Amino acid sequence: MKELIDAIKSGNTSALAAPGVKVYASSFTQVGNTSLLMVRTEAGKQLLAVGESDLYDQLQGEIVDGAKVAPLSHENRLTLNQYLPYTAPQAFGTQVATMGLGDRLGIASPGHIQTLRGKDIRPVLAQQSIRELALTGRTYEDVLDAAAFAVFQEGYKDGYGADGDHLKKEEDIEYALRLGFTMLTLDCSENIDNTIETLSAAEIAAKYAELPASLREHYEKRYLDAPANVPGAELNYTREALQKDVLIYDAAINFMEAIFRKYIVTLDRAVDFEISIDETATPTSPEAHYLVASELRDRGVTIFSMAPRFCGEFQKGIDYIGDIAQFERELASHAAIAVHFEYKLSIHSGSDKFSVFPLIGQYTNGLFHIKTAGTNWLEAVRVVAKVNPSLYRRMHQFALDHFTEATAYYHVTTDIEAIAPLAEVADAQLPDYMEENNARQLLHITYGLLLQAKNDDGSKVFADEFFQTMTEQEDTFADGLRHHIGRHLELLGK
Numbered sequence: 437m438k439e440l441i442d443a444i445k446s447g448n449t450s451a452l453a454a455p456g457v458k459v460y461a462s463s464f465t466q467v468g469n470t471s472l473l474m475v476r477t478e479a480g481k482q483l484l485a486v487g488e489s490d491l492y493d494q495l496q497g498e499i500v501d502g503a504k505v506a507p508l509s510h511e512n513r514l515t516l517n518q519y520l521p522y523t524a525p526q527a528f529g530t531q532v533a534t535m536g537l538g539d540r541l542g543i544a545s546p547g548h549i550q551t552l553r554g555k556d557i558r559p560v561l562a563q564q565s566i567r568e569l570a571l572t573g574r575t576y577e578d579v580l581d582a583a584a585f586a587v588f589q590e591g592y593k594d595g596y597g598a599d600g601d602h603l604k605k606e607e608d609i610e611y612a613l614r615l616g617f618t619m620l621t622l623d624c625s626e627n628i629d630n631t632i633e634t635l636s637a638a639e640i641a642a643k644y645a646e647l648p649a650s651l652r653e654h655y656e657k658r659y660l661d662a663p664a665n666v667p668g669a670e671l672n673y674t675r676e677a678l679q680k681d682v683l684i685y686d687a688a689i690n691f692m693e694a695i696f697r698k699y700i701v702t703l704d705r706a707v708d709f710e711i712s713i714d715e716t717a718t719p720t721s722p723e724a725h726y727l728v729a730s731e732l733r734d735r736g737v738t739i740f741s742m743a744p745r746f747c748g749e750f751q752k753g754i755d756y757i758g759d760i761a762q763f764e765r766e767l768a769s770h771a772a773i774a775v776h777f778e779y780k781l782s783i784h785s786g787s788d789k790f791s792v793f794p795l796i797g798q799y800t801n802g803l804f805h806i807k808t809a810g811t812n813w814l815e816a817v818r819v820v821a822k823v824n825p826s827l828y829r830r831m832h833q834f835a836l837d838h839f840t841e842a843t844a845y846y847h848v849t850t851d852i853e854a855i856a857p858l859a860e861v862a863d864a865q866l867p868d869y870m871e872e873n874n875a876r877q878l879l880h881i882t883y884g885l886l887l888q889a890k891n892d893d894g895s896k897v898f899a900d901e902f903f904q905t906m907t908e909q910e911d912t913f914a915d916g917l918r919h920h921i922g923r924h925l926e927l928l929g930k
């Protein structure tokens with residue numbers, strides 16, 4: 437490290453290097469009298485601070501050869517945020533395309549930044565759902581720390597977001613907002629009454645008739661007496677369809693308004709408020725989307741984005757499943773409704789929906805929010821399959837043994853029997869599993885079980901070897917993300 441420190445002290449910072457030290461040159465910055473740099477030694481990634489200042493004094497670390505070497509700790513991340521504002525998350529609003537890049541491992545953001553840098557889209561790097569935190573054993577502090585240090589490492593100054601994703605409970609909303617998350621994805625799936633879809637028209641009419649007359653009159657006046665007029669959207673409400681949608685969505689709309697009034701309006705900072713009605717059994721018709729959007733506007737609720745449950749299947753980690761012609765017809769209306777009510781359409785799960793990305797880019801005019809997460813985990817699994825076949829085989833077999841348990845968390849239609857038996861696949865062909873939908877979903881939804889698996893003595897079955905492999909293959913992983921997420925962006929027209 438001494439060579440590095442001496443070079444910085446002498447101002448010779450054009451080619452910073454030192455034996456046994458990986459230097460992240462893009463991180464180099466000056467804060468007053470202090471030069472700051474991210475390096476990696478055998479002890480892992482660290483901040484190197486040279487030259488005394490308030491920042492230097494505030495960083496927690498040890499003095500080495502007259503400089504300070506500081507770990508990537510939560511406290512040191514907060515110090516970076518204080519002195520380097522670009523390392524803190526921001527809200528983006530509705531006038532720029534954004535991409536959720538969920539990183540369940542805390543190591544994917546550098547590759548994401550390298551992929552998006554310079555493009556007409558901004559990254560929401562710190563995006564995790566409570567479900568993902570529970571399955572990985574991480575906290576929102578961990579998620580934000582990892583994203584902020586990645587931004588510092590890459591010297592990325594165009595801004596990034598932090599999304600408390602698929603939040604259903606007020607305590608989780610308070611948790612994310614308290615930490616400074618700049619996007620809130622409100623998951624309304626538990627307030628949507630899917631049972632209505634199972635009722636007959638007569639049962640729906642009878643249930644609807646039990647609603648307060650004032651409520652029925654409100655909806656009938658707004659959606660039957662005054663047909664919707666949204667340029668570009670095909671909207672035709674029948675009495676029966678309206679009755680069904682009121683029964684399905686009325687409670688969810690009240691929930692959206694309540695959370696907006698209690699948590700968003702009261703904030704002294706901008707937060708991108710996303711409404712998620714995608715993780716539900718009921719596909720969101722354009723008419724239902726319009727009803728929810730119109731009610732929100734009528735109640736003064738302003739949103740950043742809306743995630744409808746599109747027709748067909750947007751399953752995790754694989755391409756779109758369904759009638760693309762119908763998807764296009766409805767997408768045109770969904771996109772027109774979003775434009776009409778001045779928010780962005782949000783695409784969940786946006787991972788790997790290659791066959792419909794061009795349509796999404798076209799109908800949203802390139803102004804969308806697309807949310808990915810599992811596909812980034814699968815790119816790490818692909819790296820393991822390439823460089824550590826033994827580890828991959830053990831992970832794959834463990835996933836097969838625990839697949840049923842994982843289906844409690846994610847809706848997939850995986851055909852396990854269609855997956856090529858491990859014994860019949862040579863090491864060199866193991867990465868091909870990441871090209872096959874059933875294997876992709878097998879590894880996708882078992883991520884938590886794999887990362888948290890413990891031996892009888894409490895040691896991790898896979899995690900330590902997995903993260904050591906990923907550390908050694910840091911550049912390979914970033915290359916894989918640039919290729920795979922780059923393909924997403926290219927097809928989206930970015």
Ligand SMILES: O=C(O)[C@@H](O)[C@H](O)[C@H](O)C(=O)CO
Pocket residue numbers: 538564565567568601602784785786787807808809810
């Ligand atoms: O796995 C999760 O809980 C999230 O990544 C969720 O799937 C996310 O909202 C998404 O749709 C990413 O594609």
